């Protein structure tokens with residue numbers, strides 16, 4: 559009740575107060591904040607993936623603005639010699655308004671990244687987007703084989719089949735590059751696993767398939783059990799450093815993050831930033847007042 563009350567008054571509280579909750583998970587409002595945080599991680603031998611926070615878009619003009627922001631972000635990051643890449647959500651480029659417009663925007667971003675030898679990760683959003691995002695990835699991957707990757711969600715029952723279905727795009731020269739995560743959206747039971755044990759089992763099955771087939775895996779989790787499971791698979795398949803990394807979210811489980819780094823594994827941190835953090839955080843906190851985790855969710859939800 560108390561949480562609910564707090565959440566309902568959040569939008570009316572001073573921005574500075576909300577920032578106290580949000581700042582652990584969002585690197586800041588400006589591109590300079592993102593550069594500063596990225597350089598700090600880089601100095602600790604940790605890579606980053608940068609994400610511009612966006613609001614749910616209602617028009618294709620907003621999609622155009624979002625594209626320009628990413629094109630600028632790529633330029634600025636390269637100028638700052640950031641050891642990192644970029645994560646992008648197709649709905650912010652109009653996926654659910656006009657998928658061809660979204661494709662053209664994403665293509666421009668990936669082409670720019672490719673021209674600078676960089677990489678764009680397509681974040682996976684909720685299930686109405688899954689087919690569209692797999693299709694978008696296929697089109698871009700065919701044209702830019704080394705510069706685009708996709709996220710897969712272990713909680714979706716379809717994921718193992720998706721993985722097998724994309725195996726034709728895998729080559730030894732340029733492996734498929736996936737980020738594997740549990741998945742953050744609330745999905746219907748018919749299409750998703752709900753129990754933690756089940757999700758974890760499928761996470762490790764998906765990961766094993768990637769390793770067996772020499773695909774690149776970004777192992778995105780803060781779950782100690784999964785990290786240990788991943789260690790076992792890396793050992794079992796003698797996976798070379800060139801074919802995997804661990805990934806975590808900015809502000810989450812820094813101790814565990816350091817232990818993975820200390821164990822000699824590559825680590826990449828997801829660094830979100832942008833002016834729209836306030837609307838994002840307050841709306842999500844209001845919907846479900848489980849403070850911290852919902853600020854994290856705000857990073858991934860678009861509407």
Ligand SMILES: Cc1cc2nc3c(=O)[nH]c(=O)nc-3n(C[C@H](O)[C@H](O)[C@H](O)COP(=O)(O)OP(=O)(O)OC[C@H]3O[C@@H](n4cnc5c(N)ncnc54)[C@H](O)[C@@H]3O)c2cc1C
Nearest residue numbers: 681682709739740741742778779780781805806807828851
């Ligand atoms: C780099 C990265 C990118 C991601 N990209 C996507 C994406 O594109 N699409 C998508 O659907 N999901 C994405 N996610 C989110 C992911 O799907 C999970 O929802 C999220 O990572 C929590 O799952 P977990 O594996 O950490 O396990 P959990 O069981 O949720 O968490 C394990 C432990 O981590 C700690 N923890 C987890 N979250 C928090 C928190 N918010 N605050 C404090 N401690 C916490 C707790 O100690 C918890 O017990 C991404 C996650 C990461 C790390």
